[in-house]
Amino acid sequence: MLGYIAKRTAIAVFVVFATSALTFFFLSLIPGETAVTIIQRVFVGDVTYNPSQAEIEATKQMFQLGNPLWMQYLHWLSNALHGNFGTSYFSGRTVLSEILVRLPATIELAIAATVLSLIVAIPLGVISAARQNSKVDYSSMALATFFIAMPNFWLGLILILIFSLFLDLLPVAGYGGLEHLILPAITLGAGMMAVTMRLTRSSVLEVLRLDYIRTARAKGLDEKRILYRHVLKNAMIPVITVAGLQLGYLLGGTVIVETIFAWPGIGKLLIDSIDARDIAVIQGCVVFIAIIFSLVNLLTDISYRFLDPRIKYEEV
Amino acid sequence: MAYWFKQKFILADKLPLHFPKQKSVVIGSMMILGLTCLAIFAPHLTLYDPVEVDLRNNIVSPSWEHLFGTDNLGRDVLTRVIYATRIDILASLFIVGISVILGLFIGIFAGYYGGIRDKMLVGMMDTFLALPDIILALVLVGALGPGIFNAALALSLFGWVRYARVSRGLTLSIKEKEFIEATKAVGAGDFYLITRHIMPSTVASISTLAALHLGHAILSLAALGFLGLGAQPPMPEWGAMLNEGRVFLRVGWWLSVFPGLMIMITVLAFNFLGDGLRDALDPRMKEVMVK
Numbered sequence: 117m118l119g120y121i122a123k124r125t126a127i128a129v130f131v132v133f134a135t136s137a138l139t140f141f142f143l144s145l146i147p148g149e150t151a152v153t154i155i156q157r158v159f160v161g162d163v164t165y166n167p168s169q170a171e172i173e174a175t176k177q178m179f180q181l182g183n184p185l186w187m188q189y190l191h192w193l194s195n196a197l198h199g200n201f202g203t204s205y206f207s208g209r210t211v212l213s214e215i216l217v218r219l220p221a222t223i224e225l226a227i228a229a230t231v232l233s234l235i236v237a238i239p240l241g242v243i244s245a246a247r248q249n250s251k252v253d254y255s256s257m258a259l260a261t262f263f264i265a266m267p268n269f270w271l272g273l274i275l276i277l278i279f280s281l282f283l284d285l286l287p288v289a290g291y292g293g294l295e296h297l298i299l300p301a302i303t304l305g306a307g308m309m310a311v312t313m314r315l316t317r318s319s320v321l322e323v324l325r326l327d328y329i330r331t332a333r334a335k336g337l338d339e340k341r342i343l344y345r346h347v348l349k350n351a352m353i354p355v356i357t358v359a360g361l362q363l364g365y366l367l368g369g370t371v372i373v374e375t376i377f378a379w380p381g382i383g384k385l386l387i388d389s390i391d392a393r394d395i396a397v398i399q400g401c402v403v404f405i406a407i408i409f410s411l412v413n414l415l416t417d418i419s420y421r422f423l424d425p426r427i428k429y430e431e432v
Numbered sequence: 433m434a435y436w437f438k439q440k441f442i443l444a445d446k447l448p449l450h451f452p453k454q455k456s457v458v459i460g461s462m463m464i465l466g467l468t469c470l471a472i473f474a475p476h477l478t479l480y481d482p483v484e485v486d487l488r489n490n491i492v493s494p495s496w497e498h499l500f501g502t503d504n505l506g507r508d509v510l511t512r513v514i515y516a517t518r519i520d521i522l523a524s525l526f527i528v529g530i531s532v533i534l535g536l537f538i539g540i541f542a543g544y545y546g547g548i549r550d551k552m553l554v555g556m557m558d559t560f561l562a563l564p565d566i567i568l569a570l571v572l573v574g575a576l577g578p579g580i581f582n583a584a585l586a587l588s589l590f591g592w593v594r595y596a597r598v599s600r601g602l603t604l605s606i607k608e609k610e611f612i613e614a615t616k617a618v619g620a621g622d623f624y625l626i627t628r629h630i631m632p633s634t635v636a637s638i639s640t641l642a643a644l645h646l647g648h649a650i651l652s653l654a655a656l657g658f659l660g661l662g663a664q665p666p667m668p669e670w671g672a673m674l675n676e677g678r679v680f681l682r683v684g685w686w687l688s689v690f691p692g693l694m695i696m697i698t699v700l701a702f703n704f705l706g707d708g709l710r711d712a713l714d715p716r717m718k719e720v721m722v723k
Binding site: 128130135138144269270281367368371375386387405406 | 558563564565566567568571572574577647651654655659660671674682688689692695699700703
């Protein structure tokens, strides 16, 4: 088990490094000379400023821009490993402090969305399976089909339209109390809810067909007891795995949801810094998102093995 | 047609082919046919120009003259939504096309030649699967500069992995079959074996993956458009239209409602087709698809 955890952890760490290297490479593709951009934006604060050759050379020296890309990356990496992710071109604050200020809002949103989607999805999925081909089953599966096809940016706008503009119940955007959290959490969680609901249903249906359930029925146990005590435990194993994977995808969704609702999280920071070409902040945001993403995947993987002891660790 | 399909593509395992019986395949195909007609005949179906600005008629609510209303620049929303069908469907076909070609090439290469090359490619596939791909695509488009082509390119770069995994697996299992051995004994080369025997056998699985990927590609493309990184104005694209209309949510709900509705209908169509194909052609695919 320990060996398995160590191996998985190594893979997760590797993924974070790979992501940071890819991001570094992508950001080097930005057209225009980086040194000129830095002079214009950081030193002068005027994008029309035309720097002299000497100024460009000095800046290149200072930021080590003359070196080959891989050396620049290693330079960044060694700084990052010491906790120094550079400074934002715009705010002048360190990237780390920018990100740490924003991180709690994103985590709050992601947790709220996950909890919300699981609270709706698991009971509906179980009921659908228990009453297969009933009205409840058909309508919740139709609902899931629609939510899977629905773009979350559109759902967000529609929710604002209905609950904020027509009914005037909830705030249009912003960060604050519970009333600010409801719409973004629904928007972010809807897709995950749909996938989890479908999976819960098929998983419960699969377990209901197994022999030990027939035995339980033959023993004379009532359906409710069978469902809650015997079926759910086994049916939840694949659901938890997929919920974990979905949580990773949810992080991608935060970029959109935070943009719509002006939610001050790391996704909004990422989009704003992409717009502003604030390279150090982009790099930092992606690394932090990759860390959370890999951590969630790792925890999901490990908990999956814990929940299902039939799986041998060596096999993977 | 069905007979030809059966003859052509189903080799060793006689998979049951009964998709006319699959209701969702029929519904999905009909919807896709309708959308294709919209895309092809867009100029004949619309009364207005999709990009021409008419400031006297800006933000007119839906009426008989403008069924879906007009936008902030006085352009007919129905016209733009119909023209956007062209761009969205073509761009997602591009994404899926590139991904399929890339994935098949890498997957078959890895599976067919095996050895250290296979190990390295599998390692690459596993890494790509574990990457936060949406975020990386976002950064790539941001670096290359916003635009529909760059957006499609970035999404293709992260779309090939599943095709590679599936085609590698199929190649591995087909490679061991006796008829391949026989064909080799007759003197067939690698190219002949790959194009005549291995590639046809992947058609069922790859087309299922592709149908589902098309829906996903439209969602991702529109998401990039919505973030201002995809199609640029005045190009009519659903995501970009939503981005432009979002500012006017308070005064013109129709700017935000109709483009999103079209995205949903299109994604539903491809999902119906994909789910149906999966159930008809390859029930085992379910396990592969769940990630």
